[in-house]
Amino acid sequence: MSLGEFDLIAKYFTRTPARAPLGVGDDCALLAVAPGMQLAISSDMLVEGRHFLSTVAPDRLGHKALAVNLSDLAACGARPLACTLALALPRVDEVFLAGFARGLFALADAHGIELVGGDTTQGPLNLCITVFGEVPAGAALLRSGARAGDDLYVSGTLGDARLALEVVRGTLALAGAGFAAAREAMEVPQPRVALGLALRGVASAAIDVSDGLLGDLGHVLRRSGVGAVVEVDALPRSAVLAGLPEAWQRECTLAGGDDYELLFSAPPQLAGQVQEAARAGGVAVTRIGRIEAGTALRLVDRAGAPVENRYASFDHFRG
Ligand code: ADP
Ligand code: MG
Numbered sequence: 001m002s003l004g005e006f007d008l009i010a011k012y013f014t015r016t017p018a019r020a021p022l023g024v025g026d027d028c029a030l031l032a033v034a035p036g037m038q039l040a041i042s043s044d045m046l047v048e049g050r051h052f053l054s055t056v057a058p059d060r061l062g063h064k065a066l067a068v069n070l071s072d073l074a075a076c077g078a079r080p081l082a083c084t085l086a087l088a089l090p091r092v093d094e095v096f097l098a099g100f101a102r103g104l105f106a107l108a109d110a111h112g113i114e115l116v117g118g119d120t121t122q123g124p125l126n127l128c129i130t131v132f133g134e135v136p137a138g139a140a141l142l143r144s145g146a147r148a149g150d151d152l153y154v155s156g157t158l159g160d161a162r163l164a165l166e167v168v169r170g171t172l173a174l175a176g177a178g179f180a181a182a183r184e185a186m187e188v189p190q191p192r193v194a195l196g197l198a199l200r201g202v203a204s205a206a207i208d209v210s211d212g213l214l215g216d217l218g219h220v221l222r223r224s225g226v227g228a229v230v231e232v233d234a235l236p237r238s239a240v241l242a243g244l245p246e247a248w249q250r251e252c253t254l255a256g257g258d259d260y261e262l263l264f265s266a267p268p269q270l271a272g273q274v275q276e277a278a279r280a281g282g283v284a285v286t287r288i289g290r291i292e293a294g295t296a297l298r299l300v301d302r303a304g305a306p307v308e309n310r311y312a313s314f315d316h317f318r319g
Contacts, residue, residue, distance in 0.1 A: 002092040005120055012101040013085065013115060020082055020116045029116035031082055031132060040078035040133040040140060044068045048125040050316075053168065058096045060187040061127070062103030067191045068210065069131040070111060071260040074196035075208040077141040078133030080113040086130075088123035111193055139200050141264070146205035146224035150265035150291040153274060155192050155283045157236045158213055158259050159252030160185035163244075172248070178240040185238075189260040195281025199264060202273045206264035211314040212255040214297065216263055221297060230254075230289040233302040254299075255311035265291050 003011065009024065017023035022030035033039060046052055046065050056064075066083065073080050085104070089097075108115060113131070164182035166172040174182065192208070199206060205224055209216045213235070221228055235253040242249065262285075266274050271287075278285040292298075299307040 003094070008092060008097065009118075009120055012097045013118065013120075015105070015115065017114045017116060020114050023114060023116045024118075029082070029084070031116070034134065036137055037134040038137050038140065040073055040076045040135050041130065042069055042072035042076075043128060043130040044072065045126065045128040056187055058099030059103030059106075062100040062105075063107050063188055065127045065129050066104050066107045066113075066131075067189045068260060069129045070107070070113070070191035070193055071189070071208040071210070073131055073133040074191050074193045075141065075206050075262060076133070076135060077139065077196045077200040077203075077206070078135040079197060080111045080131060080133045080193060082114045082116045083108070083129050083131045085115060085118035086128040087118065087120050088126040089120070090123070090125055111191075135200075141196065141199060141203050141206035143205055143207050143220045143223040145203075146220055146226050146228075146265040146291045147267070148226055148291055148293040149268065150204050151268055151271065151274075151287050152217075152228055152230065152263070152265050152289040152291060153285045154209065154213065154236065154261055154263050154288050155195055155278070155281070155285050156190075156259075156261040157238045157241075158209065158261060159235075159241050159249070159256040160238050161189070161258035162252040162256030163241055163248075165258075166252075172244075174240065178243075181238065181240055186258060189258065191260060192262045192281060192283055195262055195277060195283055195285070198277035198280040199262070199266075199274075202270050202277055203264040203266050206262055209259040209261045209263050210257065212257045212311070213259070213263065214254050214309065214311050215314065218297060220263070220265070221295065224291075225295070227292040227294040227296040227298070228289055229292055229298045229300060231302065232299050232307050234286065234288050236284065236286040236288075250307075251311065257314045
Protein backbone atom coordinates (compact mmCIF):
# COMPACT_ATOMS: atom_id res chain seq x y z
CA MET A 1 0.00 0.00 0.00
CA SER A 2 1.37 3.38 -0.90
CA LEU A 3 1.45 6.27 1.55
CA GLY A 4 -1.59 8.52 1.84
CA GLU A 5 -1.47 12.29 1.49
CA PHE A 6 -1.06 13.06 5.17
CA ASP A 7 1.45 10.25 5.84
CA LEU A 8 3.48 11.54 2.92
CA ILE A 9 3.49 15.08 4.32
CA ALA A 10 4.37 13.78 7.79
CA LYS A 11 7.17 11.53 6.54
CA TYR A 12 8.90 13.81 4.03
CA PHE A 13 7.95 17.41 4.68
CA THR A 14 7.36 17.85 8.40
CA ARG A 15 10.15 19.06 10.64
CA THR A 16 9.85 20.91 13.91
CA PRO A 17 10.36 24.58 13.16
CA ALA A 18 13.15 26.30 15.08
CA ARG A 19 12.19 29.89 14.40
CA ALA A 20 8.66 30.01 12.98
CA PRO A 21 6.07 29.98 15.82
CA LEU A 22 4.02 27.40 13.86
CA GLY A 23 4.99 25.14 10.98
CA VAL A 24 3.34 22.27 9.09
CA GLY A 25 0.12 20.78 10.47
CA ASP A 26 -2.43 23.52 11.03
CA ASP A 27 -4.49 25.57 8.59
CA CYS A 28 -1.83 28.27 8.44
CA ALA A 29 1.79 28.55 9.41
CA LEU A 30 2.79 31.52 11.56
CA LEU A 31 5.90 33.62 11.00
CA ALA A 32 7.33 36.11 13.46
CA VAL A 33 8.13 39.43 11.79
CA ALA A 34 10.64 41.60 13.64
CA PRO A 35 9.74 45.27 14.16
CA GLY A 36 11.00 47.53 11.37
CA MET A 37 11.27 44.67 8.89
CA GLN A 38 9.26 44.05 5.74
CA LEU A 39 8.39 40.61 4.37
CA ALA A 40 9.79 39.84 0.91
CA ILE A 41 7.69 37.19 -0.85
CA SER A 42 8.21 35.36 -4.12
CA SER A 43 6.85 32.23 -5.86
CA ASP A 44 8.40 30.15 -8.62
CA MET A 45 6.83 27.13 -10.25
CA LEU A 46 8.71 24.28 -11.92
CA VAL A 47 6.84 22.21 -14.49
CA GLU A 48 8.22 18.92 -15.82
CA GLY A 49 9.30 19.20 -19.47
CA ARG A 50 9.21 22.98 -19.24
CA HIS A 51 11.71 23.79 -16.47
CA PHE A 52 13.34 20.44 -15.91
CA LEU A 53 13.85 17.13 -17.65
CA SER A 54 12.36 13.91 -16.32
CA THR A 55 15.92 12.55 -16.15
CA VAL A 56 17.12 14.99 -13.46
CA ALA A 57 18.08 13.39 -10.13
CA PRO A 58 15.35 14.03 -7.51
CA ASP A 59 17.75 15.62 -4.99
CA ARG A 60 18.92 18.08 -7.66
CA LEU A 61 15.32 18.91 -8.44
CA GLY A 62 14.65 19.60 -4.75
CA HIS A 63 17.71 21.85 -4.66
CA LYS A 64 16.79 23.75 -7.79
CA ALA A 65 13.13 24.26 -6.86
CA LEU A 66 14.26 26.11 -3.72
CA ALA A 67 17.35 27.71 -5.31
CA VAL A 68 15.39 29.61 -7.97
CA ASN A 69 13.18 31.03 -5.23
CA LEU A 70 16.09 31.98 -2.96
CA SER A 71 17.59 33.72 -5.97
CA ASP A 72 14.61 36.10 -6.00
CA LEU A 73 15.15 36.92 -2.32
CA ALA A 74 18.84 37.48 -3.09
CA ALA A 75 17.93 39.93 -5.85
CA CYS A 76 15.94 41.96 -3.31
CA GLY A 77 18.62 41.83 -0.63
CA ALA A 78 16.26 39.88 1.66
CA ARG A 79 17.28 37.34 4.30
CA PRO A 80 15.45 34.01 3.83
CA LEU A 81 13.09 33.00 6.66
CA ALA A 82 10.64 30.35 5.50
CA CYS A 83 9.07 28.67 2.49
CA THR A 84 5.99 26.71 1.48
CA LEU A 85 5.81 23.88 -1.06
CA ALA A 86 2.85 23.14 -3.34
CA LEU A 87 3.37 19.79 -4.96
CA ALA A 88 1.45 17.83 -7.59
CA LEU A 89 2.67 14.23 -7.95
CA PRO A 90 1.50 11.66 -10.50
CA ARG A 91 1.98 8.87 -7.91
CA VAL A 92 3.63 8.29 -4.54
CA ASP A 93 7.21 7.41 -5.50
CA GLU A 94 9.18 7.19 -2.27
CA VAL A 95 12.56 7.10 -4.01
CA PHE A 96 11.65 10.37 -5.69
CA LEU A 97 10.20 11.91 -2.51
CA ALA A 98 13.18 10.96 -0.35
CA GLY A 99 15.66 12.38 -2.87
CA PHE A 100 13.62 15.50 -3.48
CA ALA A 101 13.25 16.21 0.25
CA ARG A 102 16.97 15.58 0.82
CA GLY A 103 18.00 18.12 -1.83
CA LEU A 104 15.45 20.66 -0.70
CA PHE A 105 16.32 20.48 3.01
CA ALA A 106 20.08 20.51 2.37
CA LEU A 107 19.79 23.88 0.65
CA ALA A 108 17.19 25.07 3.18
CA ASP A 109 19.55 24.23 6.05
CA ALA A 110 22.46 25.96 4.31
CA HIS A 111 20.39 29.17 4.28
CA GLY A 112 18.64 28.75 7.65
CA ILE A 113 15.20 28.64 6.01
CA GLU A 114 12.28 26.48 7.22
CA LEU A 115 9.54 24.68 5.28
CA VAL A 116 6.40 25.76 7.14
CA GLY A 117 3.55 24.52 4.95
CA GLY A 118 2.24 23.74 1.52
CA ASP A 119 -0.21 21.67 -0.43
CA THR A 120 -0.01 18.15 -1.88
CA THR A 121 -2.22 16.78 -4.65
CA GLN A 122 -2.22 14.09 -7.30
CA GLY A 123 -1.53 15.33 -10.85
CA PRO A 124 1.19 15.91 -13.46
CA LEU A 125 4.53 16.59 -11.71
CA ASN A 126 4.58 20.25 -10.79
CA LEU A 127 6.38 22.07 -7.97
CA CYS A 128 5.69 25.51 -6.64
CA ILE A 129 7.67 27.02 -3.79
CA THR A 130 6.90 30.33 -2.15
CA VAL A 131 9.67 31.94 -0.13
CA PHE A 132 9.39 34.49 2.65
CA GLY A 133 12.32 36.71 3.54
CA GLU A 134 12.88 39.81 5.62
CA VAL A 135 14.46 43.11 4.78
CA PRO A 136 14.67 46.36 6.78
CA ALA A 137 11.81 48.64 5.71
CA GLY A 138 12.82 50.61 2.63
CA ALA A 139 16.11 48.75 2.13
CA ALA A 140 15.04 46.16 -0.48
CA LEU A 141 16.99 46.22 -3.75
CA LEU A 142 14.58 47.04 -6.57
CA ARG A 143 14.65 46.97 -10.35
CA SER A 144 13.72 50.63 -10.49
CA GLY A 145 16.76 52.31 -8.94
CA ALA A 146 19.33 52.37 -11.78
CA ARG A 147 20.62 55.84 -12.71
CA ALA A 148 22.60 57.11 -15.73
CA GLY A 149 26.31 56.86 -14.96
CA ASP A 150 25.99 53.79 -12.69
CA ASP A 151 28.26 50.86 -13.43
CA LEU A 152 26.63 47.57 -14.36
CA TYR A 153 27.84 44.31 -12.78
CA VAL A 154 27.06 40.62 -12.84
CA SER A 155 28.08 37.90 -10.35
CA GLY A 156 29.70 34.56 -11.16
CA THR A 157 29.66 33.39 -14.77
CA LEU A 158 26.91 33.32 -17.38
CA GLY A 159 25.83 30.81 -20.00
CA ASP A 160 26.75 27.37 -18.63
CA ALA A 161 23.17 26.25 -17.94
CA ARG A 162 22.23 27.07 -21.54
CA LEU A 163 25.33 25.26 -22.72
CA ALA A 164 24.24 22.10 -20.90
CA LEU A 165 20.74 22.42 -22.32
CA GLU A 166 22.11 22.62 -25.88
CA VAL A 167 24.17 19.47 -25.27
CA VAL A 168 21.07 17.66 -23.99
CA ARG A 169 19.14 18.90 -27.04
CA GLY A 170 21.94 17.60 -29.27
CA THR A 171 22.82 20.92 -30.91
CA LEU A 172 26.29 20.96 -29.30
CA ALA A 173 28.78 18.30 -28.28
CA LEU A 174 30.98 18.64 -25.18
CA ALA A 175 33.56 16.27 -23.72
CA GLY A 176 32.78 14.56 -20.38
CA ALA A 177 34.29 16.95 -17.80
CA GLY A 178 33.06 20.04 -19.65
CA PHE A 179 29.53 18.69 -19.83
CA ALA A 180 29.58 17.68 -16.15
CA ALA A 181 30.51 21.24 -15.15
CA ALA A 182 27.85 22.82 -17.37
CA ARG A 183 25.25 20.34 -16.16
CA GLU A 184 26.09 21.23 -12.56
CA ALA A 185 25.34 24.87 -13.40
CA MET A 186 22.00 23.88 -14.95
CA GLU A 187 20.86 21.49 -12.23
CA VAL A 188 22.47 22.88 -9.06
CA PRO A 189 22.45 26.69 -9.30
CA GLN A 190 23.76 28.54 -6.23
CA PRO A 191 21.50 31.42 -5.16
CA ARG A 192 23.57 34.53 -4.38
CA VAL A 193 21.90 35.27 -1.06
CA ALA A 194 25.01 36.51 0.80
CA LEU A 195 25.89 38.81 -2.09
CA GLY A 196 22.37 40.25 -2.16
CA LEU A 197 22.54 41.01 1.56
CA ALA A 198 25.97 42.64 1.19
CA LEU A 199 24.72 44.81 -1.68
CA ARG A 200 22.07 46.55 0.43
CA GLY A 201 22.97 50.22 0.53
CA VAL A 202 25.50 49.70 -2.30
CA ALA A 203 23.57 48.56 -5.40
CA SER A 204 21.14 51.06 -6.90
CA ALA A 205 19.11 48.32 -8.67
CA ALA A 206 19.25 44.53 -8.88
CA ILE A 207 17.60 41.54 -10.54
CA ASP A 208 18.48 37.87 -10.75
CA VAL A 209 19.27 36.53 -14.22
CA SER A 210 16.76 33.77 -14.90
CA ASP A 211 15.58 34.37 -18.48
CA GLY A 212 18.83 35.56 -20.07
CA LEU A 213 21.00 38.60 -19.32
CA LEU A 214 19.61 40.93 -21.98
CA GLY A 215 15.97 40.18 -21.21
CA ASP A 216 16.45 40.65 -17.49
CA LEU A 217 18.52 43.80 -17.99
CA GLY A 218 15.63 45.06 -20.13
CA HIS A 219 13.34 44.74 -17.08
CA VAL A 220 15.71 46.89 -15.01
CA LEU A 221 16.02 49.51 -17.76
CA ARG A 222 12.24 49.80 -18.24
CA ARG A 223 11.53 50.00 -14.51
CA SER A 224 14.31 52.56 -14.03
CA GLY A 225 13.62 54.62 -17.19
CA VAL A 226 17.22 54.40 -18.40
CA GLY A 227 19.36 52.79 -21.12
CA ALA A 228 22.64 50.87 -20.93
CA VAL A 229 25.72 49.82 -22.81
CA VAL A 230 26.98 46.25 -22.34
CA GLU A 231 30.50 45.16 -23.28
CA VAL A 232 29.81 41.68 -24.67
CA ASP A 233 33.45 40.58 -24.45
CA ALA A 234 33.56 41.52 -20.75
CA LEU A 235 30.80 39.06 -19.80
CA PRO A 236 32.23 36.48 -17.36
CA ARG A 237 32.13 32.90 -18.68
CA SER A 238 33.51 29.53 -17.68
CA ALA A 239 36.64 28.05 -19.28
CA VAL A 240 34.41 25.47 -20.98
CA LEU A 241 32.25 28.12 -22.64
CA ALA A 242 35.31 30.26 -23.47
CA GLY A 243 36.64 27.34 -25.52
CA LEU A 244 33.65 27.36 -27.89
CA PRO A 245 33.12 29.47 -31.03
CA GLU A 246 32.37 33.15 -30.35
CA ALA A 247 28.81 32.93 -31.66
CA TRP A 248 27.96 30.31 -29.02
CA GLN A 249 29.72 32.29 -26.31
CA ARG A 250 27.63 35.35 -27.11
CA GLU A 251 24.37 33.43 -27.42
CA CYS A 252 24.88 31.66 -24.07
CA THR A 253 26.14 34.65 -22.06
CA LEU A 254 23.69 37.22 -23.47
CA ALA A 255 20.55 35.13 -23.80
CA GLY A 256 21.25 31.85 -21.96
CA GLY A 257 18.75 31.71 -19.12
CA ASP A 258 18.75 29.72 -15.87
CA ASP A 259 21.92 31.48 -14.66
CA TYR A 260 20.62 32.70 -11.28
CA GLU A 261 23.41 35.24 -10.98
CA LEU A 262 22.77 38.78 -9.74
CA LEU A 263 22.78 41.64 -12.25
CA PHE A 264 23.04 45.00 -10.52
CA SER A 265 24.01 48.63 -10.88
CA ALA A 266 25.99 50.84 -8.52
CA PRO A 267 27.40 54.38 -8.66
CA PRO A 268 31.08 54.45 -9.78
CA GLN A 269 32.17 55.93 -6.44
CA LEU A 270 30.97 52.73 -4.71
CA ALA A 271 33.15 50.42 -6.87
CA GLY A 272 35.30 49.54 -3.84
CA GLN A 273 32.23 48.63 -1.78
CA VAL A 274 30.94 46.46 -4.64
CA GLN A 275 34.16 44.43 -4.47
CA GLU A 276 33.86 44.21 -0.66
CA ALA A 277 30.31 42.90 -1.11
CA ALA A 278 31.63 40.32 -3.59
CA ARG A 279 34.14 39.12 -0.99
CA ALA A 280 31.42 38.96 1.67
CA GLY A 281 29.17 37.13 -0.81
CA GLY A 282 31.85 34.61 -1.72
CA VAL A 283 31.46 35.14 -5.47
CA ALA A 284 33.28 37.23 -8.06
CA VAL A 285 31.50 40.20 -9.60
CA THR A 286 32.47 41.62 -12.97
CA ARG A 287 31.77 45.09 -14.36
CA ILE A 288 30.03 44.54 -17.70
CA GLY A 289 28.95 48.01 -18.76
CA ARG A 290 27.24 51.21 -17.73
CA ILE A 291 23.79 52.68 -17.30
CA GLU A 292 23.10 55.54 -19.75
CA ALA A 293 20.52 58.25 -20.21
CA GLY A 294 17.77 57.42 -22.72
CA THR A 295 16.14 54.02 -23.13
CA ALA A 296 18.43 52.19 -25.59
CA LEU A 297 20.23 48.95 -24.76
CA ARG A 298 23.48 49.00 -26.77
CA LEU A 299 26.00 46.19 -27.17
CA VAL A 300 29.67 46.84 -27.96
CA ASP A 301 32.68 44.56 -28.49
CA ARG A 302 36.11 44.94 -26.88
CA ALA A 303 37.12 47.57 -29.43
CA GLY A 304 33.98 49.58 -28.67
CA ALA A 305 32.38 48.71 -32.02
CA PRO A 306 28.59 48.10 -32.00
CA VAL A 307 27.37 44.48 -31.85
CA GLU A 308 23.95 43.74 -33.32
CA ASN A 309 21.38 42.78 -30.68
CA ARG A 310 19.57 39.83 -32.23
CA TYR A 311 19.24 37.87 -29.01
CA ALA A 312 15.88 36.71 -27.72
CA SER A 313 15.28 36.09 -24.06
CA PHE A 314 13.02 33.35 -22.81
CA ASP A 315 9.26 33.91 -22.79
CA HIS A 316 6.88 31.04 -21.96
CA PHE A 317 4.26 32.20 -24.43
CA ARG A 318 6.59 33.16 -27.26
CA GLY A 319 9.38 30.52 -27.05
P1 ADP B 1 -5.74 22.46 4.39
O1 ADP B 1 -6.71 21.42 3.91
O2 ADP B 1 -6.13 23.14 5.65
O3 ADP B 1 -5.33 23.42 3.30
P2 ADP B 1 -3.86 20.42 4.02
O4 ADP B 1 -4.66 19.25 4.43
O5 ADP B 1 -3.73 20.70 2.56
O6 ADP B 1 -4.40 21.67 4.77
O7 ADP B 1 -2.39 20.30 4.61
C1 ADP B 1 -2.19 19.89 5.94
C2 ADP B 1 -0.94 20.56 6.49
O8 ADP B 1 0.18 20.09 5.78
C3 ADP B 1 -0.95 22.07 6.35
O9 ADP B 1 -0.29 22.62 7.48
C4 ADP B 1 -0.14 22.30 5.11
O10 ADP B 1 0.49 23.56 5.13
C5 ADP B 1 0.88 21.16 5.18
N1 ADP B 1 1.36 20.70 3.86
C6 ADP B 1 0.64 20.14 2.85
N2 ADP B 1 1.43 19.77 1.82
C7 ADP B 1 2.70 20.13 2.19
C8 ADP B 1 3.97 20.02 1.56
N3 ADP B 1 4.13 19.50 0.34
N4 ADP B 1 5.05 20.49 2.24
C9 ADP B 1 4.90 21.04 3.45
N5 ADP B 1 3.75 21.15 4.10
C10 ADP B 1 2.64 20.70 3.49
MG1 MG C 1 -7.44 24.31 6.25
